[in-house]
Amino acid sequence: MDRISLSLGSGGKLMREFLRTLILRHLGNPCLDGLADSAHLEIRGRVGFTTDSFVIQPIFFPGGDIGRLAVAGTVNDLVVSGIKPLYLSLSLILEEGFPVSDLKKVLSSVREAAAEAGVMVVTGDTKVVRRGEADGLYINTAGVGQVVAEPGGIEGGDVIILTGSVGDHSVAVMVARREFEFEGEMESDCRPLHGLLPLWQMGVKWMRDITRGGLATILCECAEGGDVPVFVEEARVPLSAPVRAISEILGLDPLYLASEGKAVVIAPRDRAEGIVDFLRSLPAGKSSAVIGRIGGHERKGEVVLKSISGGLRLLEPLTGELLPRIC
Amino acid sequence: MDRISLSLGSGGKLMREFLRTLILRHLGNPCLDGLADSAHLEIRGRVGFTTDSFVIQPIFFPGGDIGRLAVAGTVNDLVVSGIKPLYLSLSLILEEGFPVSDLKKVLSSVREAAAEAGVMVVTGDTKVVRRGEADGLYINTAGVGQVVAEPGGIEGGDVIILTGSVGDHSVAVMVARREFEFEGEMESDCRPLHGLLPLWQMGVKWMRDITRGGLATILCECAEGGDVPVFVEEARVPLSAPVRAISEILGLDPLYLASEGKAVVIAPRDRAEGIVDFLRSLPAGKSSAVIGRIGGHERKGEVVLKSISGGLRLLEPLTGELLPRIC
Numbered sequence: 001m002d003r004i005s006l007s008l009g010s011g012g013k014l015m016r017e018f019l020r021t022l023i024l025r026h027l028g029n030p031c032l033d034g035l036a037d038s039a040h041l042e043i044r045g046r047v048g049f050t051t052d053s054f055v056i057q058p059i060f061f062p063g064g065d066i067g068r069l070a071v072a073g074t075v076n077d078l079v080v081s082g083i084k085p086l087y088l089s090l091s092l093i094l095e096e097g098f099p100v101s102d103l104k105k106v107l108s109s110v111r112e113a114a115a116e117a118g119v120m121v122v123t124g125d126t127k128v129v130r131r132g133e134a135d136g137l138y139i140n141t142a143g144v145g146q147v148v149a150e151p152g153g154i155e156g157g158d159v160i161i162l163t164g165s166v167g168d169h170s171v172a173v174m175v176a177r178r179e180f181e182f183e184g185e186m187e188s189d190c191r192p193l194h195g196l197l198p199l200w201q202m203g204v205k206w207m208r209d210i211t212r213g214g215l216a217t218i219l220c221e222c223a224e225g226g227d228v229p230v231f232v233e234e235a236r237v238p239l240s241a242p243v244r245a246i247s248e249i250l251g252l253d254p255l256y257l258a259s260e261g262k263a264v265v266i267a268p269r270d271r272a273e274g275i276v277d278f279l280r281s282l283p284a285g286k287s288s289a290v291i292g293r294i295g296g297h298e299r300k301g302e303v304v305l306k307s308i309s310g311g312l313r314l315l316e317p318l319t320g321e322l323l324p325r326i327c
Numbered sequence: 328m329d330r331i332s333l334s335l336g337s338g339g340k341l342m343r344e345f346l347r348t349l350i351l352r353h354l355g356n357p358c359l360d361g362l363a364d365s366a367h368l369e370i371r372g373r374v375g376f377t378t379d380s381f382v383i384q385p386i387f388f389p390g391g392d393i394g395r396l397a398v399a400g401t402v403n404d405l406v407v408s409g410i411k412p413l414y415l416s417l418s419l420i421l422e423e424g425f426p427v428s429d430l431k432k433v434l435s436s437v438r439e440a441a442a443e444a445g446v447m448v449v450t451g452d453t454k455v456v457r458r459g460e461a462d463g464l465y466i467n468t469a470g471v472g473q474v475v476a477e478p479g480g481i482e483g484g485d486v487i488i489l490t491g492s493v494g495d496h497s498v499a500v501m502v503a504r505r506e507f508e509f510e511g512e513m514e515s516d517c518r519p520l521h522g523l524l525p526l527w528q529m530g531v532k533w534m535r536d537i538t539r540g541g542l543a544t545i546l547c548e549c550a551e552g553g554d555v556p557v558f559v560e561e562a563r564v565p566l567s568a569p570v571r572a573i574s575e576i577l578g579l580d581p582l583y584l585a586s587e588g589k590a591v592v593i594a595p596r597d598r599a600e601g602i603v604d605f606l607r608s609l610p611a612g613k614s615s616a617v618i619g620r621i622g623g624h625e626r627k628g629e630v631v632l633k634s635i636s637g638g639l640r641l642l643e644p645l646t647g648e649l650l651p652r653i654c
Contacts, residue, residue, distance in 0.1 A: 009652075011539025011585075012645025034552075037535065038377035038408035040474050047374055050365035051416035051469055055454045081365035089378035089469050093420070127382045129652060133462040140452075142378055142416050142469030147367050208364070212338025225361075258338075318339025325336075325456060 004098040009128030022100070023124065026107035027090070027114075031122040039122035041087055046147035048083025050074060053140045057325040059106065061176035063168075063187030064260075066139055067109030069327060072260060073211065074143040075117045075192040080207035080263055082149030082200055085117060085192075091125040091140040098136050106137065117192035119143070149200035151207065154226040156295025158205065159272040161265040163196070163279055164189065164287045166215045167243040167257030173326055180250065186242045191261035195282045202278065203271035209263045211327055213318045214256040218264050219292075219303045220317040230303040232292030232315075255305075256318050258326045266294065331425040336455030349427070350451065353434035354417070354441075358449040366449035368414055373474035375410025377401060380467040384652040386433065388503035390495075390514030391587075393466055394436030396654060399587060400538065401470040402444045402519040407534035407590055409476030409527055412444060412519075418452040418467040425463050433464065444519035446470070476527035478534065481553040483622030485532065486599040488592040490523070490606055491516065491614045493542045494570040494584030500653055507577065513569045518588035522609045529605065530598035536590045538654055540645045541583040545591050546619075546630045547644040557630040559619030559642075582632075583645050585653045593621065 001018075008014045019035055031039050052073045059066040071088065078085040090110065094103070114121055172188035174180065193209060206226070208218045215237065223230040239247075239254055247254045261284060267275050272290055279285030303315040328345075335341045346362055358366050379400045386393040398415065405412040417437060421430070441448055499515035501507065520536060533553070535545045542564065550557040566574075566581055574581045588611060594602050599617055606612030630642040 006651050007647045009539075010645055010647065010649050012544050012583075012647070013643070014646065015540075016644065036408060037404040038375050038410055038470075040408070040410070040477070041374045041376055043370070043374045047368045047370045047471065048365050049368055049414060049416065049469075049471055050450050051418045051467065052452045053418040053420050053454050053467060055420060055456050055460075057460075077364040081363060081367070083365055083367070087376060089376065091378045091380040091467050091469075093380050093382060093465055123377050125379045127380050127652075127654075129382050129462065132459065133382075133384075133652075134465075135456065135460040138420055138461075138465070140378065140380060140418050140467035140469075142376075142418075142467075143365075144374065144376055144471060150367070212336075213342075217339050256339075316340070317343065318337055319341065320334045320337065320339070322337050324333050325454075325460075327454075 001100055003100060004094045004096060004128055006096045006128055006130060022103065026111050027121045029120055031120065043086060043146050048078050048081060048145045048147050050077040051140065051142040052077060053138060054327060055138050055325050056327050057135060058176050059137055061188055062172045064190035065106055065109050066137060067106035068113045069190050069260060070139040070141040071110055071113035071117060072190050072192045073327060074141040075119060075194055076209040078143050078145045079193050079196050080209050082147060082151050083145040084148050084197055085119045085143055085194060086145040087122045088114065088119050089123045089142045090121045093134055093138040094128045095134040095136050096128060096131045113192055117194045151205065153205050154228055154266055154294055157269055158266050158294040159269050159290050160232060160292040161267065161272065161275060162237060162289055162291045163263045163265060163285045165238040165240045165243065166210060166259045166262055167254040168240055169260040170257035170323055170326060171243050171246050184242055189259050189261035191284055193261060193263060193284055195284050196263060199265060199275060202275055204265055204267045206266040207263050210259040212258055214258055216255040216315045217317040219315060223303050224301050227300050228294050229298060229300055230292065230294060233306045234308050236289055236291040238287040238289055256322060260327065328427055330427060331421045331423060331455055333423045333455050333457060349430065353438050354448045356447055358447065370413060370473050375405050375408060375472045375474050377404040378467065378469040379404060380465060381654060382465050382652050383654050384462060385503050386464055388515055389499045391517035392433055392436050393464060394433035395440045396517050396587060397466040397468040398437055398440035398444060399517050399519045400654060401468040402446060402521055403536040405470050405472045406520050406523050407536050409474060409478050410472040411475050411524055412446045412470055412521060413472040414449045415441065415446050416450045416469045417448045420461055420465040421455045422461040422463050423455060423458045440519055444521045478532065480532050481555055481593055481621055484596055485593050485621040486596050486617050487559060487619040488599065488602060489564060489616055489618045490590045490592060490612045492565040492567045492570065493537060493586050493589055494581040495567055496587040497584035497650055497653060498570050498573050511569055516586050516588035518611055520588060520590060520611055522611050523590060526592060526602060529602055531592055531594045533593040534590050537586040539585055541585060543582040543642045544644040546642060550630050551628050554627050555621050556625060556627055557619065557621060560633045561635050563616055563618040565614040565616055583649060587654065
């Protein structure tokens with residue numbers, strides 16, 4: 001079989017063959033091998049649960065693909081919510097005619113990213129739609145894990161830490177879409193952030209991974225959700241050289257570009273140094289930096305940015321469309 | 328907003344408005360209202376986990392819609408696996424231009440079916456793709472719950488019970504697609520089967536809901552998975568009058584048609600009467616019947632059907648395509 005056929009989706013013999021020869025060969029484990037309707041799992045204490053669908057286009061991009069992204073995205077939603085990621089589901093919506101060789105590459109990426117993050121794919125589903133009813137492959141991953149912390153309690157004086165440069169994912173996808181000529185090296189930062197879990201034992205109060213909407217939107221959600229004022233300094237936000245260059249050339253604001261392996265971390269001021277040191281020891285946090293603080297001005301729910309030129313301006317969440325199908 | 332716009336998918340202000348005015352208005356609860364990345368849940372003992380994507384076409388059909396189907400499908404996968412359904416995730420992939428009025432109807436159905444089944448939608452995700460990159464609306468629901476039984480241990484002499492007529496869902500979808508002229512009443516059997524949970528305390532060893540592939544495919548999976556011989560009598564399989572008529576006219580075998588609210592139940596012979604009595608007391612099991620037994624012939628892994636005419640034939644799992652996008 002070179003290409004996905006519609007008949008595979010009917011749930012009979014061909015589906016079983018597909019599951020055995022493709023899915024189990026890449027992702028097989030004692031839980032998945034029985035091809036049962038559901039998995040039975042051991043999870044101590046409270047259970048964390050999340051879901052994400054991935055419609056990124058193109059499915060392969062510098063630094064990753066839709067498989068790695070699907071694992072990282074769901075793992076990261078758990079980690080930033082105070083949950084140790086343990087198990088994933090994997091649900092595929094395939095367009096008739098999708099190349100099986102591409103699916104194998106995506107499944108290999110799922111396997112590698114899951115191994116990297118220490119999670120196991122334990123249940124799944126596959127649907128096939130006719131040509132023109134999807135664009136290649138859409139993936140949903142849901143994730144469950146063990147609750148290790150209850151985020152919350154942001155207050156004036158807390159510091160805002162960014163775990164690294166922002167915008168790399170957006171720019172890598174634009175490169176993959178050939179939206180402009182680009183000669184240099186540019187990779188998405190797409191990665192699972194399981195390495196951030198110990199932060200919950202280091203006094204961190206709140207975390208959020210930066211995806212659609214970018215850093216600015218996350219900061220607005222923090223200010224609004226925590227009903228606190230947020231103050232950040234643009235000059236302290238790390239940017240990779242390509243993101244800086246391409247943003248300038250195209251007139252994009254990197255604060256609104258998507259990342260897929262970065263998080264905003266809020267902690268008490270006296271813990272900040274230890275947290276930044278720890279983050280910089282991780283592959284996922286080499287360029288971590290304090291970028292701002294809670295309570296630097298008066299209006300609760302607002303985000304004030306001190307721009308590079310020194311002026312102050314209010315940051316708004318992203319409005320309208322920036323890059324469709326970025327994740 | 329009359330139609331889903333692409334900019335809604337960018338994760339900013341419009342997405343928040345969409346979540347507040349549409350999703351939370353229909354599905355809001357203390358867990359979902361925070362719009363956090365993940366939910367924290369209390370689940371006692373072992374945790375059950377499953378996922379399903381739904382690509383049914385058309386999304387509205389007699390007896391249900393994609394919203395009711397998504398809740399029922401995931402609830403049923405949990406129930407038949409010995410898991411009490413507790414919490415669902417809901418992930419939407421929307422095509423640009425999809426009518427918001429249709430989405431409201433679907434979300435109402437999700438709410439009603441979830442209330443019926445006693446489950447809560449606690450986490451979710453929404454993606455938007457351009458026109459022509461999906462067909463209206465695809466839904467993924469993952470589900471978690473409490474493990475209440477470990478299925479298994481099928482042996483010779485056990486009886487096979489069917490909880491009602493088969494094929495109603497397939498025929499209802501064909502009616503909705505206007506694949507033939509049909510004057511009578513025909514509804515999908517799409518429903519959550521949470522009412523079957525007490526069966527696990529009544530000696531039931533194995534259950535499977537009948538979806539794609541139909542009764543025949545499920546029986547083959549039972550024979551193969553349990554490494555047992557399966558014997559069923561066609562005359563005992565309940566069929567609704569429309570399914571019987573339409574199957575005859577179109578030359579379809581109802582044993583391969585999809586249901587979305589029926590299950591195969593395997594139990595020791597001495598429990599069968601009590602189980603059938605219990606099932607017939609449920610709205611979901613009025614036409615329950617014993618349709619066969621384990622170990623009626625010699626070859627393990629095979630399903631032998633005694634046809635209405637009295638002859639014996641081997642049942643194979645569905646091969647090839649019957650009805651694409653039936654669920």
